[in-house]
Amino acid sequence: MFANRPIFPFTAIVGQEEMKLSLILNVIDPKIGGVMIMGDRGTGKSTTVRALVDLLPEILVVVDDPFNSDPEDPENMSDFVREKINNHESVLTKTKKISMVDLPLGATEDRVCGTIDLEKALTEGIKAFEPGLLAQANRGILYVDEVNLLDDHLVDVLLDAAASGWNTVEREGISISHPARFILIGSGNPEEGELRPQLLDRFGLHAQIGTVQDPELRVQIVEQRAAFDESPLAFREKYEQQQNKLTDLLFSARQRLNxxxxxxxxxxxxxxxxxxxxxxxxxxxxxxxxxxxxxxxxxxxxxxxxxxxxxxxxxxxxxxxxxxxxxxxxxxxxxxxxxxxxx
Missing domain, CATH: 1.10.8.80 (Magnesium chelatase subunit I, C-Terminal domain)
Structure with missing residues (x-):
C-alpha cells in the first residue's frame, strides 16, 4: 500500500514508548484485539502506525485469492479456497508482507464491506463479489485515523467484523461471507470527542500519548524529521540494521508465543x-x-x-x-x- 514512498523508520522514532509497545504486542499476538491511540495533534500517531508496515513479517497466502486466505487454516479460508481443497484441487501459494489498509473517513459501506454485482448474478447466475477494504485487511492491519469522527454505522460494521472475524454482505437475497480477521488500529484526538464506551471496549489496548516536553528530545525529533525529509533513502539506510533486527525479533516472537x-x-x-x-x-x-x-x-x-x-x-x-x-x-x-x- 505504501510501497511507492519511503516510510519513516520505526526504530528512528523518539519517545512515545507506550504507543510503540502497544503496536509491537499486537504484531506478536493479533488476538490482543488492536490498539486505540489517543493523543494531541502532531505527536506522530500516523507516522508511527505507518512505520510499522516495514516491520511486519511475511505470511503464506493463496495466489489469486482476494481475501489473503491461509492455505493451512480452514478457519481462515474463503469458500472459494475451501471448495478447491475439498475437491483435492491443487492450490498455488506464495508469501507476501502482511498488508496494512487505510480506511478513509469518507468511505461508504460498499467500499468497506464490498458489493455484490446483482446484474451478473441475475443474468449469468453466478455470485459476483467485488471485495472491499475488509477483504484486503484480512490477516493484516486496518488503520482508521480520526476514528472518533467515523460514522456510527460504519463503526458498528467494523466492530462486528473485528469481533467475529467474518464479514457478510447481503443484497436482494444473495449472501456472501468471507474471513475478515485484522488488527484494528484507531487513532484520534480527544478534543474531537470521546468514543462510545462499547466501542472503546473492543480495542484491546489503549495508548495515550502527549507532546514531548523535554527541550533536548524535541530538538532531536525536529532534527530527525528534517534529515528524513531532506534525504529519505539515506536516512532509512542509516537505520536498516536496527530495522532488520527488530523484524527478525518480531518474527521469532510470533513463532514462540505458544x-x-x-x-x-x-x-x-x-x-x-x-x-x-x-x-x-x-x-x-x-x-x-x-x-x-x-x-x-x-x-x-x-x-x-x-x-x-x-x-x-x-x-x-x-x-x-x-x-x-x-x-x-x-x-x-x-x-x-x-x-x-x-x-
Missing amino acids: HVQIDSNLRMKISHVCATLNIDGLRGDIVTNRAAKALACFEGRQYVTSEDILKVIPLCLRHRLRKDPLETIDSGEKVRETFQKIF
Missing part, C-alpha cells in the same frame, strides 16, 4: 485487579493475560513476571474503567495503584 507460560497465581491476581476496579465483562482479564505473554515473548523469556503485568495492565484496563462522564480517560494511575495493592 510456549510462553503464565503462572495461575498471576492469573488470579490479574482477575482480582479487574474485579476490584469493577470492570465490565471479561475482556480486560483476557487481554491482560495475552499482552503480558506477548511482552515476555518479545523480551525472550518463557515465563511471565509481575513486572510484565505492571507494564501492560494500564494499557489493557484504563479505557475499561467506569468513569464520571465529565472526566477524560484515567491515565492509568488508578490501575497502577490497584495493581500495587494486590501484587
Whole structure:
C-alpha cells in the first residue's frame, strides 16, 4: 500500500514508548484485539502506525485469492479456497508482507464491506463479489485515523467484523461471507470527542500519548524529521540494521508465543485487579493475560513476571474503567495503584 514512498523508520522514532509497545504486542499476538491511540495533534500517531508496515513479517497466502486466505487454516479460508481443497484441487501459494489498509473517513459501506454485482448474478447466475477494504485487511492491519469522527454505522460494521472475524454482505437475497480477521488500529484526538464506551471496549489496548516536553528530545525529533525529509533513502539506510533486527525479533516472537507460560497465581491476581476496579465483562482479564505473554515473548523469556503485568495492565484496563462522564480517560494511575495493592 505504501510501497511507492519511503516510510519513516520505526526504530528512528523518539519517545512515545507506550504507543510503540502497544503496536509491537499486537504484531506478536493479533488476538490482543488492536490498539486505540489517543493523543494531541502532531505527536506522530500516523507516522508511527505507518512505520510499522516495514516491520511486519511475511505470511503464506493463496495466489489469486482476494481475501489473503491461509492455505493451512480452514478457519481462515474463503469458500472459494475451501471448495478447491475439498475437491483435492491443487492450490498455488506464495508469501507476501502482511498488508496494512487505510480506511478513509469518507468511505461508504460498499467500499468497506464490498458489493455484490446483482446484474451478473441475475443474468449469468453466478455470485459476483467485488471485495472491499475488509477483504484486503484480512490477516493484516486496518488503520482508521480520526476514528472518533467515523460514522456510527460504519463503526458498528467494523466492530462486528473485528469481533467475529467474518464479514457478510447481503443484497436482494444473495449472501456472501468471507474471513475478515485484522488488527484494528484507531487513532484520534480527544478534543474531537470521546468514543462510545462499547466501542472503546473492543480495542484491546489503549495508548495515550502527549507532546514531548523535554527541550533536548524535541530538538532531536525536529532534527530527525528534517534529515528524513531532506534525504529519505539515506536516512532509512542509516537505520536498516536496527530495522532488520527488530523484524527478525518480531518474527521469532510470533513463532514462540505458544510456549510462553503464565503462572495461575498471576492469573488470579490479574482477575482480582479487574474485579476490584469493577470492570465490565471479561475482556480486560483476557487481554491482560495475552499482552503480558506477548511482552515476555518479545523480551525472550518463557515465563511471565509481575513486572510484565505492571507494564501492560494500564494499557489493557484504563479505557475499561467506569468513569464520571465529565472526566477524560484515567491515565492509568488508578490501575497502577490497584495493581500495587494486590501484587
